[in-house]
Amino acid sequence: MTPFTTLTSCAVPLPIEHVDTDQIIPARFLKATTREGFGDNLFRDWRYDSAGQPKAGFVLNDATYAGEILVAGKNFGCGSSREHAAWALVDYGFRVVVSSFFADIFKANALNNGLLPVQVSEALLKELFAAIEADPATPFTVDLEAQTLTLDSSGQQAHFEINPYKKMCLINGYDDIDFLLSQTAAIEAFEAGA
């Protein structure tokens, strides 16, 4: 996993709530047996029409907006457990998703792929959308060590929560599996006692 420490980037706004994993990556694109290439079909049916032409008006097709931070409405990532949703976001180039809350499985999948879910209050989320609308190039800084999200232009700063273990993994680029493999003796002891 690619380590994550800090990131300064402008942001892409997606002010839609309950963005489900079928929108992030529709099922018909889940047929690959590798992790790569899902970014091409990220938000496929919002992004392209049935003839495969980009739909005007969808934010990823709008050159005004760019960056490695996606700011989305509440309950982002609800629906299926497909990790392909996280892979598609990472493959497209996102490193951070900001929302007022995330679906549980999506959050776990994101963290397992070096994609940082930053949960902010409903009120702040509104302000972030407004700031991006006012100036699409406005930069944000995400500092994982300090657990802060800063709107650089105003200095406005918000703290976000992250499990300390997960934070350590992200900063160092460790996978859970490395940790679990180190626990084999304890797991075998558990089995013997069960």
Next chain:
Amino acid sequence: MPTLFDKIWDAHVVTRAEGGPDVLYIDTHFIHEVTSPQAFDGLRRRGIPVFRPAQTVATADHNVPTLDQHLPIKEALSRKQVDTLIRNCADFGLELYGLGHPYQGIVHVIGPELGVTQPGQTIVCGDSHTSTHGAFGTIAFGIGTSEVEQVLATQCVLKEKPKKMRINVEGELRPGVFAKDIILYIIAQISASGGTGYFVEYAGSAIRSLSMEGRMTVCNMSIEMGARGGLIAPDEKTFAYVKGREFAPKGADWDRALAHWHTLYTDEDAVFDREYTFDAADIAPMITYGTNPGMGVRVDQPVPRPEELDNESDRKQLAKSLAYMGLEAGQAMQGQKVDYVFIGSCTNSRIEDLRLVADYVKGKQKAPGVEVWVVPGSRQVREQAMAEGLADVFRAAGFELREAGCSACLGMNEDKVPAGKYCVSTSNRNFEGRQGPGARTFLASPLTAAAAAIHGHIVDVRESV
């Protein structure tokens, strides 16, 4: 004063790291072709075997055709995914109930059917509807592919213990109201995100009155309110269902298991972080009108109007959903024309569902112009439907009984609802494009779906039961 959830969870914690998530031991792991290939690649990269191969069961369901399953899969990418599963199971020594195997079927249908799913277990699968198995008093939840790899490698996952919610449904269900209506009603009440961060226990007399199939339907959709999973305390019905199944404990093992299963309940004085109580008498046949499972109404109610909602973002969401669905605010749902009817998915594709549908359609004909797919949850369900003569009833009514798989629940194979068409579906998700690009889904119970097939539009089944 632990809850049922606490009892099972705490008994499966291998170690509890300070500030970190629990290392949770997994009894049973199910895998399928879509969310597993990258996990096996990970094992290969690390050069490690599957830690406990006997505790993983594989099947092919998401991406399989539901016609002519004995022929090679036509679509190259689907074929590759299914072939990759076959190779991975062979390479790593895992049991596979693949295409052509008598036990093949939707992973959440075959686990209980084979007696692999047993009370008190922890169960995971790279699939969010793993919550289905909670009907047996298990902690069962969906995981991502990285976690599938972790389970293959160590038989464990790292999880923070979720918060606990109890949802009580008390009283007697009215005629024409089924488990599916209960869960659609609950989600409509607490919203598609009302359960986020929680693990739910369903309780109350209406829940207890349900058959095991009905309980599976309820637990199945826990994820649709955002919950990690849902479970129901096992009782005599549960034990009777499990007993005698292929992989159920036998003889002295059964007695030992049963003694343990009798301890699986929430203590009187246990405390939940959140609790809801609903009256079964308030529940009517439900139908969804929108693009998340929380957007449902009683079938005799109209589609809500944006101005009836009190917050701006809900109004926006409603307007967006109605535009996608091609519905008017305030219109009646009853009488709404339908083009397709899908009876299937891990929510409602068990023999009980098919019997209910057959019972209703016997001697009737589907409405002209409606296409009806009945897709059994497993090969065994299909065989039984044929043995009981249900297949003949379906054929006579113009319903097509297909072969087992996920099918139009997610439209990954060729079973897709065309753009703009309306489908009453017994599945669990009405997301945009879920049943095919542009497809418009109404979620409902099997009986409401069957009635729509016969009438060609949505009807209130209470008028015919």
